[in-house]
Amino acid sequence: MNAFNLPMRPILLALLALLIVLYGIWAIRHGGIDRLTAVILLALTGVLVWQGMAERSWLATQSRLSAVATQIAGTPVKVHCQRFSETYFSASSAEGIVGVDETGAPKGEADLTYSACRDLAAWIGSNKASPTREQMIAVHVLTHEAMHVSGITAEGEAECESLSFDARVAELLGASSKEATALATYYRTKVYPSMPAGYRTKNCRWA
Numbered sequence: 001m002n003a004f005n006l007p008m009r010p011i012l013l014a015l016l017a018l019l020i021v022l023y024g025i026w027a028i029r030h031g032g033i034d035r036l037t038a039v040i041l042l043a044l045t046g047v048l049v050w051q052g053m054a055e056r057s058w059l060a061t062q063s064r065l066s067a068v069a070t071q072i073a074g075t076p077v078k079v080h081c082q083r084f085s086e087t088y089f090s091a092s093s094a095e096g097i098v099g100v101d102e103t104g105a106p107k108g109e110a111d112l113t114y115s116a117c118r119d120l121a122a123w124i125g126s127n128k129a130s131p132t133r134e135q136m137i138a139v140h141v142l143t144h145e146a147m148h149v150s151g152i153t154a155e156g157e158a159e160c161e162s163l164s165f166d167a168r169v170a171e172l173l174g175a176s177s178k179e180a181t182a183l184a185t186y187y188r189t190k191v192y193p194s195m196p197a198g199y200r201t202k203n204c205r206w207a
């Protein structure tokens, strides 16, 4: 967002689509337009409108995730969801990353991968009765990153503490308490035990 708090990308895409439509009208009035050009312009407009709508819902997901992470971390968290185009430039294999400042303290920003955000958005938009494994992990990824922003830098500790917040996060994102408990239980019993050693602590009180 910016000084005016406007979603710039959807606005730019809409403006671009409008420019193409205006150019098409102008071209038709001044000597016509051949069929191929018309098809290209229409296709381009369609892609831009589709991109703009996708961007709008991506922004809505980001702000929903930011609000929930903020509540869990107890400090402002700005979630950034990777766009599909960014996946090609990401060298990281982690599902989420929290940046730290020069003193090593976490910044209030959490980057989530495209696939984590896509799974979160799909789960939020579903009836939540039968989430996929990926969707349940994606909810946990949000909890885990919120733990980092709250000040827990060690992976094992962040992972352990997030086990106790998964159900709350799921509820804040719209799950019933039964669905939230089932999701948290699944992660704790089916995913957590197979996490790499660096993500587990010996005496995690929530495991």
Ligand SMILES: [Zn+2]
Pocket: 144, 148, 155, 158
């Ligand atoms: Zn982590």
